[in-house]
Amino acid sequence: MFDREKELEDLKRSISSHTITLVLGVRRVGKTSLVKVATYNMPRVYLDIRKFETASYITYNELLEELRRSLNNFISFSKKARGYLGRIRGVKILDFGIEFSTSRQRPSFSSILEALDECAGDEGTRLVIVFDEAQELNKLRGYTILPSLAYAYDNLKNLSFVFTGSKVGLLYRFLRINDSSSPLYGRYFEKIILSPLSRDLALEFLRRGFEEHGVSVSEDFLHSAVDVLDGIIGWLTFLGLRTLRMRFDKSVIKEVLEEASKISINEFCNFVEVMGTKRYVEVLRAIGKEGATWSQVRRYLELRVSPRQLFVNTCE
Ligand SMILES: Nc1ncnc2c1ncn2[C@@H]1O[C@H](COP(=O)(O)OP(=O)(O)OP(=O)(O)O)[C@@H](O)[C@H]1O
Ligand SMILES: [Mg+2]
Known part of the structure; x- marks a missing residue:
């Protein structure tokens, strides 16, 4: 990881001392990387909620499916998890992984969290549950996970939650943190805000990246790149890879900008569709x-x- 020492340290500290952490920042600024690096080597359940970005709504069964996929990964590291999860109503542990019932017998979110907490306690560790791009959970219909999160915050001391979000307003709307009738009201949230790199750091990032590949690039090229792409590390990385594979030409900077614009437009259109x-x-x-x-x-x-x-x- 380039830079981000402070954010990394803050996130690690927050995971070990608070139960809910928000990692906030614009697209491609490095949220997922920061969370993955901070929780590397820790027991972790990682939920990719971004995959629901284009859906107009999410059902609880779809969320369970994402959870199942991630828990399958988790139980291959934690032998005890099989035993704890297997005791929940609506959960079957098979040779090739977990199966959730999707009928009325399906497991509640709280029961899964309870089992994970007991398992982490038994193993003497803290389990991190990551909801990447959690604002998409606004679209969950017919089920709410907020009471389970509030219950976990109050009672399940071996769990830590990390929510990342690039649409901060929507993330706050989902968590309803300023709403006194919300189950989560009054709970403490640690916020880690990822900003773009400063101009000097962005230049340094590109310079060092090219150096690592044994390529020397003109300062003029680097400045033009940062003029256009700012200090958004994901786009600088993208530019680096593109130029190494294709050519050192300022037209590549324009191509990367167009790519970035496409993503932004797409995201905005999805947002408009969802807001209706x-x-x-x-x-x-x-x-x-x-x-x-x-x-x-x-x-x-x-x-x-x-x-x-x-x-x-x-x-x-
Ligand atoms: N500190 C860093 N040092 C080096 N590369 C980084 C760093 N942070 C992010 N990157 C690179 O930038 C790219 C984008 O990062 P990442 O996916 O973590 O951003 P994000 O904020 O989660 O993006 P999105 O909003 O699209 O989910 C990745 O390819 C990653 O390798
Ligand atoms: Mg991400």
Whole structure:
């Protein structure tokens, strides 16, 4: 890992002393890498919630399926986990892995957490449960995991939770941390915010990366790259790989920017679809033109978006 010593130390400390940690930052800034490095060599259950980004809703059975996949990984490291999980109603341990019932006998989220906590306690370790891009859990329908998380926070002392999120507002909306009627209200959340690298560090990152490959690159190329891609480490890495494989030409910087734009547009469109209102397209248009204050955005919206249009499901 380049840089990030402080964030790494903060995350490790938080995992060992608090039960809920949020790792926040824009796309490609390094959230998943930080969490994976911090929990390397620790018992960990990693849930990739990003995979539900394009879904309009998630069922509990789909969440269980993601959990099953990750627990299969986990039980291959922890022999005791088989025994603890096998005792839960609706869980079968087979030779090739775990099976969850999907009928009314399916296991509750709390019962799975309880079993994992007992297992971690028995092994004298702390188990980290990671929800990567947890804001997508906003789409969970017909089931809520917040009471189980609150129960775990209060009672299951061998578990630690890490939630990463690139859409911070949606993550807060899911966790309802400022809502006094939320099951999680009043619990302590440690927040680790990943910022892009400073300009100097971004230049240093590229320089060192190319050096490691025995390639010398002009300072002009490096500055142009950072002008366009800023200190977002994922895009700098992408540029590095592309240039090593293809060519050292400023046109590659433009190609990487286009790739990054495609991801951002896609993500924004998914967001608009999920929110089911066109107003965010208009808000972005207002801000994108020349920047706008809150009241200007509001006026712009009132002029541009009729009440009927507010619920049009499109991102054209
Ligand atoms: N500190 C670091 N040092 C070197 N490379 C890094 C570092 N952090 C991230 N990277 C590289 O940048 C890329 C993006 O990182 P990562 O996937 O962790 O970001 P992310 O914030 O989780 O992205 P996304 O929002 O798309 O999930 C990866 O290829 C990773 O190898
Ligand atoms: Mg990630």
